Amino acid sequence: MTRTLAKEMSGASRIGWLTRNLGSVLLELAAGLVMLFLVAPILVIVVVSFSSANYLSFPPPGFSLRWYADYLDQPGWVHATILSIWTAACVTIIASILGTAAAIGLVRGRLPAKRLLNACILSPLIVPGIVVAIGVYFFYVQIGLIGSPLAIIAAHSALAAPFVVLNVSATLYGFNQRLEQAAQNLGATRWQTFRYITLPIVKPGIVAGALLAFVTSFDELIVALFVSGTGAVTLPRKMWDSIRFGLEPTIASVSVLTIVVSVLAFLSAELLRRRTLRMMARESQSEA
Amino acid sequence: MVPATQVTAGISPPGAQERRRLYRRILFAEQLRYALLVAPLIIYLLIFYIYPVASMLVRSFIGDGGFTLEYFERLLETPVYWRVFSNTVLLALATTLICLALAYPLAYAMSRASSTRAAIMFALVLLPFWTSILVRSYAWMVLLGRSGIFNDWLSRAGLIKEPLNLLYTPFAVYVAMVYVLLPFMILPLYSVLRSIDPSLLRAAEGLGASARQIFFHVVAPLSKPGVAAGCLVVFILALGFYITPALMGGQRDVTLAMLIAQQLDMYEWNFAAVLASMLLFFSLAVFFIFDKMIGIERMFAR
Numbered sequence: 001m002t003r004t005l006a007k008e009m010s011g012a013s014r015i016g017w018l019t020r021n022l023g024s025v026l027l028e029l030a031a032g033l034v035m036l037f038l039v040a041p042i043l044v045i046v047v048v049s050f051s052s053a054n055y056l057s058f059p060p061p062g063f064s065l066r067w068y069a070d071y072l073d074q075p076g077w078v079h080a081t082i083l084s085i086w087t088a089a090c091v092t093i094i095a096s097i098l099g100t101a102a103a104i105g106l107v108r109g110r111l112p113a114k115r116l117l118n119a120c121i122l123s124p125l126i127v128p129g130i131v132v133a134i135g136v137y138f139f140y141v142q143i144g145l146i147g148s149p150l151a152i153i154a155a156h157s158a159l160a161a162p163f164v165v166l167n168v169s170a171t172l173y174g175f176n177q178r179l180e181q182a183a184q185n186l187g188a189t190r191w192q193t194f195r196y197i198t199l200p201i202v203k204p205g206i207v208a209g210a211l212l213a214f215v216t217s218f219d220e221l222i223v224a225l226f227v228s229g230t231g232a233v234t235l236p237r238k239m240w241d242s243i244r245f246g247l248e249p250t251i252a253s254v255s256v257l258t259i260v261v262s263v264l265a266f267l268s269a270e271l272l273r274r275r276t277l278r279m280m281a282r283e284s285q286s287e288a
Numbered sequence: 289m290v291p292a293t294q295v296t297a298g299i300s301p302p303g304a305q306e307r308r309r310l311y312r313r314i315l316f317a318e319q320l321r322y323a324l325l326v327a328p329l330i331i332y333l334l335i336f337y338i339y340p341v342a343s344m345l346v347r348s349f350i351g352d353g354g355f356t357l358e359y360f361e362r363l364l365e366t367p368v369y370w371r372v373f374s375n376t377v378l379l380a381l382a383t384t385l386i387c388l389a390l391a392y393p394l395a396y397a398m399s400r401a402s403s404t405r406a407a408i409m410f411a412l413v414l415l416p417f418w419t420s421i422l423v424r425s426y427a428w429m430v431l432l433g434r435s436g437i438f439n440d441w442l443s444r445a446g447l448i449k450e451p452l453n454l455l456y457t458p459f460a461v462y463v464a465m466v467y468v469l470l471p472f473m474i475l476p477l478y479s480v481l482r483s484i485d486p487s488l489l490r491a492a493e494g495l496g497a498s499a500r501q502i503f504f505h506v507v508a509p510l511s512k513p514g515v516a517a518g519c520l521v522v523f524i525l526a527l528g529f530y531i532t533p534a535l536m537g538g539q540r541d542v543t544l545a546m547l548i549a550q551q552l553d554m555y556e557w558n559f560a561a562v563l564a565s566m567l568l569f570f571s572l573a574v575f576f577i578f579d580k581m582i583g584i585e586r587m588f589a590r
Contacts, residue, residue, distance in 0.1 A: 023499050031397030034390045035409065038416050038470060041427035044437065048430060056430055058437045094332075102329035109322025117326060120333060126575055127568060128528020130545040132341065134552065134564045139340035158337035161329060219420035222530055226552070236422050243426055243535060247433055255423040266418040 042259070049252035056247060067253040077254060080238035084218055087152050087234060091217035094157040096210045099164025103205075104198070106165070107172040122166070124159045129222035132159070137226040147229025155227065156217040163216060164209030167273070171205030174280035204276045208269040215265045219258065341568070347561040359562040369547070369563075376544040379533075380526035383465045384473075387522050388515065390466065391473035395514075396507070398474075399481035410478070417471035425532045428464040429455060432536075456538040464532045469525055473518035480514025481507070513582065520578045524571050 044058055049067055051060030071077050102121065106114060124132065136155045137146075145151040179201075183193045221236040228237050235258065242251050351358050363369050398409045416424060431437050432454040439451040454460055484507060492502045530545035537546070544567050551560035 023503075027393055027397050030393035031409075034394040034470075035412055037390070037467070039412050041424065041431060041467065042416055042419060044431065045423070045427045048437075056433070056436055057440050098329040098332055101325040105322040105325030105327075109319055109326070111319065111323055111326065117330060120338065121329065124337065126524060126571065127341070128524075128545065128571055130528055130530045130548055131344075131564045131568045131571075132337065134548060134560055135340035135342075135344040136336070137552070138344055138347065138557065138561070139336075154336045158333055161333070165329075215418075219422070221420075221422050226549075236420065239422055239426070240531075240535075243422075243429065247426075247429055247436070251426060252430070255426060258423060259419050262418050262420060263415065266414070270414075 045252050045255050046259075048249055049256045051249055051252075053249075056249065067249045070250045071253050071257075074250070076233075076238060077235075077250070080233050080235045081257075083149060083232065084235035087149055087156070087232075088214045088217040090153045091156040091160050092210050092214045094153070095160040095164050095213040096206055098157070099161045099209060099213075100168050100202070100206050102161075103165045103168035103172060104202075107169050108177070122162045125162050133223045133226045136223060140227050146227055147231035149232045151227045152217075152224055152232055152234060155223045156220055157213075159220065159223070160213035160216040163212035164206065167209035167212070167269075168202050168205040170273075171202045171276050174276060175201045175283065204272040208272040208276075211265040211269040211272075215262050218265075219262060344561045345565050345568075347558055348565045351558065359559050362559065363562055363566070372542050372544055372547050373566075375542070376527060379461070379465065379543060380523050380529075382462065383469060383526045384519050384523045386462070386466045387470050387473040388519060391470060391477050391518065392515075395474050395477035395481050398478050399484070406482075413471055413474050413478075416467070417475070421468050421531050424468050425464050425535050428460065428467060429536060432460050432463070455536060458537070458541050460536040461533050461541055464536050465526060465529060468532055469522045472521045472525060476517035476521070477511065477514040480511050480517075484510050516578065516582045520575070520582075524574055527571055527574070528567055 047060065048056060048058060050063050050065070051057070052062035052064035052066065053060050105111070106117065106121075111117065132155070136151070140146050140151045145154075180193050180197050183197045184190075188196070219236060220234075221240060224232075224234045224237045225240060228234060233241075235254070239251055239254055239258075242248065348359055349355055349357070394409075394413075398406050398413075401409060429436070433439070434451045434453065434455065436455065438454065439448070442448045443451065488506055488510075489502055492506050497505065528545055529543065530549065533541065533543045534546050534549070537543070542550070544563060548560050548563045548567070551557075551563060
């Protein structure tokens with residue numbers, strides 16, 4: 001009786017061990033395949049952009065920079081790139097200033113309808129892009145702004161502001177308001193308090209938000225598609241037009257350039273965010 | 289000891305009321321300053337975002353002769369539009385479920401991996417997440433196109449004579465939609481799975497639970513908020529998706545967002561406005577239902 005039970009138990013544990021390992025092996029395998037699915041297409045684009053072939057083939061027959069040279073040779077691509085960069089730069093400035101001020105007011109003030117204001121500011125994150133695009137399209141037709149870079153800057157700034165507000169709010173929540181009060185008790189003016197206390201502390205949040213605002217505009221396509229007309233062709237818009245025409249490898253080289261810009265911006269924003277989190281953790285530790 | 293305020297209130301020296309009034313005025317001025325900081329962004333959004341979207345909503349009710357429900361009637365009476373709507377919802381649902389099925393094992397493996405491996409895997413998830421949707425769609429067009437890489441491989445391997453029509457099919461749309469939205473599912477899942485207290489798992493193991501039991505009775509229930517957050521984000525994004533289906537779908541695979549753009553091209557502005565309003569309301573409705581059920585703020589607080 002006891003012997004059969006023991007045998008059964010050891011059998012069960014052996015099966016348990018097997019299934020546990022089988023489970024782990026299958027899990028790792030599935031995870032690996034999903035990982036491959038995620039990364040492979042981007043690697044293919046990167047490799048194809050350095051291809052020497054006229055056609056799409058993988059692996060390519062040889063290495064060359066001809067598609068990058070092709071990109072630089074075509075004024076259309078270069079103009080679109082320059083337009084995208086300075087549009088995104090304007091968006092960054094507008095969104096950062098408006099967003100930082102709003103974040104300070106929302107976090108520090110006890111305003112009525114705070115939830116409603118927050119919902120308004122953050123709503124571009126949920127409202128489908130096509131809805132915003134149609135709305136601003138009608139609006140710009142009314143005021144005759146279609147095809148102007150201003151149209152794109154104005155719309156993108158509204159879409160980019162939430163990122164600044166979110167990042168600056170996070171840094172504001174993290175530091176103690178008593179620092180500001182102490183400065184004012186010691187006789188600092190409001191401006192001095194802002195300039196020497198608040199601003200240095202929220203700076204990582206502003207920079208992270210600004211970087212995200214830049215990419216938001218730099219990569220944005222849907223609004224640009226509707227309001228750029230023929231006068232303000234941004235880089236994503238130009239890529240869209242070319243993709244519809246054919247899948248030439250020049251687009252791959254442009255894609256790689258945009259990937260580099262996005263990754264650099266996101267990466268810096270993420271590192272700043274982590275540094276802020278670490279500093280906040282340290283401060284709360286030292287207080288405790 | 290009596291609190292100081294009560295003492296002053298009790299004795300009520302001359303000028304106490306004025307002092308209180310002054311104090312209140314200072315507080316009000318303080319709040320007014322904060323309000324003035326928020327105002328520029330709110331005014332900006334009112335002009336360049338809220339007014340345009342709101343007037344688009346109004347436009348759905350305005351015809352040539354004033355108020356009308358003509359466009360809504362047209363929407364209700366035309367079965368084609370209903371098919372587009374149901375196609376879009378089905379596509380969004382299927383995309384969400386496929387993303388969940390693919391993301392869960394990866395997120396779970398990441399949460400169990402050593403910190404170095406988890407960091408590498410995390411970076412590899414972020415790479416596509418940070419790449420623009422247009423570029424990611426283009427990548428799949430390069431893979432699936434008639435003269436694309438899969439067809440190149442298959443014909444060089446001698447498996448096919450004629451290139452397969454992979455692009456401009458529902459298949460292409462599904463693959464690319466899942467591809468583009470997958471990171472939005474992985475990230476919330478991973479953040480929830482990683483935050484599960486390992487001592488719970490050890491306790492379950494110590495009490496004799498098998499790996500399967502630990503997963504189904506401990507890990508899975510605790511990961512529910514991540515599942516909910518990921519599904520919400522992916523579903524809402526998929527509903528309004530335009531770029532990927534427009535680039536990769538065939539003539540017949542029309543989504544709601546594509547129909548809106550088509551109507552705009554045909555100068556059917558009011559009808560485009562009706563469709564866009566519908567999409568907006570449906571997206572917001574999904575969001576608020578989730579909010580009531582789960583609490584969005586708790587999800588984003590992580």
